Amino acid sequence: MVEKVGLGVTIHKPGDEVFGMLRYPSGAGSHAEYVVAPARTFVFKPPEIDHVQAAALPLAGLTAWQALVDTAQVKHGQRVLIHAAAGGVGHLAVQIAKHMGAHVIGTASAAKHEFLRGLGIDEVIDYREPPVPTHHHSTDELRSTTA
Ligand SMILES: NC(=O)c1ccc[n+]([C@@H]2O[C@H](COP(=O)([O-])OP(=O)(O)OC[C@H]3O[C@@H](n4cnc5c(N)ncnc54)[C@H](OP(=O)(O)O)[C@@H]3O)[C@@H](O)[C@H]2O)c1
Structure with a gap:
């Protein structure tokens, strides 16, 4: 949940339900109750999935996406x-x-x-x-x- 946004941030507002992946390995703070990160680190959490499910997606999803889309450029x-x-x-x-x-x-x-x-x-x-x-x-x- 977004608590507060910085000056100029328009893609999120306080109260938005979001999920994302913090930059790692240094200083990610993924176990912290509150984190500060660039706005584009986060996307809207679909209402169909809860926060636990959403939290499982970024790293595994990015791994699959990078292999198939960025590297292999899979075509129809x-x-x-x-x-x-x-x-x-x-x-x-x-x-x-x-x-x-x-x-x-x-x-x-x-x-x-x-x-x-x-x-x-x-x-x-x-x-x-x-x-x-x-x-x-x-x-x-x-x-x-x-x-
Ligand atoms: N999760 C991530 O975010 C992430 C990120 C980067 C890299 N990786 C790497 O990606 C790989 C998979 O990770 P994961 O998180 O998807 O692991 P996982 O959820 O533990 O799944 C591993 C799967 O491997 C299958 N398996 C075991 N032996 C096999 C074999 N001989 N041939 C074919 N399938 C076999 C099992 O299939 P069955 O259940 O059907 O038996 C199991 O479902 C690992 O090498 C991991 O280090 C993962």
Whole structure:
């Protein structure tokens, strides 16, 4: 909750419900009851989520965003593989990649597959299952199975 804004700050006003990520590692003070930070450090907290949920988003969300959007520049129709797709970073990466229009494939243990389908993932792979084929084929055998 915004307590007070500095001179010239127009994007927030006292009473606004916000969340954000303070600059780190030095002096972040993330356990403090009150912090002072530049106004653009914070964005509005959607009313659908509480402060605990909102506080979990910035670092994991930024990690997923930087990988998919800033670095990989995922485009509509591309196929994206997300390892640990049901994890803290992974489940956000799935949603960002879907939002960018990608065909999204994720690895996760079987118990998490339904959760991932609920996020709109296109394909899930159980990383605990042995890869198929499970034994070594000769090159000729592989040719005949893929022909
Ligand atoms: N969280 C952050 O803000 C953050 C920031 C920067 C970097 N990172 C890095 O990003 C990685 C993931 O972090 P996280 O916070 O998302 O972790 P997390 O929430 O603990 O999730 C880890 C996931 O890894 C999966 N997993 C374990 N072994 C696997 C394997 N062999 N193949 C595929 N998936 C496997 C598990 O999937 P199942 O549950 O389906 O078994 C689990 O859901 C870590 O290396 C972390 O250091 C995280």
